[in-house]
Amino acid sequence: MKTITSLASLAAAAAALFLAGCGKSDSTATAPAPTAPARAVPTEGRAITVVGNDSMKFDVTEIRVKTGEAIALTLKNAGTMPKFSMGHNLVLVESGVKLADFTSDAAQAVKTDYVPDKYKAKIIASTKLLGPGESDTVLFYAPKQVGRYDFLCTFPGHFQVGMKGVLIVD
Ligand SMILES: [Cu+2]
16 A cells, blocks of 8 residues: 555656656747748638539639639538548649649658648648538638739649639739
């Protein structure tokens, strides 16, 4: 009985030490993490809906917006196949991103739903990865620069078979 008690108190002491350790690391964790400058996000915007499906296509492949326009972009996954084999997202990237490189990095980024961290600063807007019947809306400001901006699904293989489109800013 005595042994059990002392073991219990040892465990309690260890837990206390562990908690103290956690407390320490917490205070350092409040320091701002070095990240890319955050994009301003509007609270509302013009509603635009894009639907993806099991044939790996977006129903809208050309979206026209004004420079700096606030947009509320919704992606709907109208397919029925499971997310692990047929998930869809919609990722809008800055001009100058080489899509072949981007998609090969994206295919490796399983943990972040196929959106590679190192491209964070190059992504204008990105929906969640959606399973069948799901939808997600993202709010963003259109680029201030007139031009053509690619959007695509980064689920492995989908861009290659044509799950892509262009945002035209004028
Ligand atoms: Cu897809």
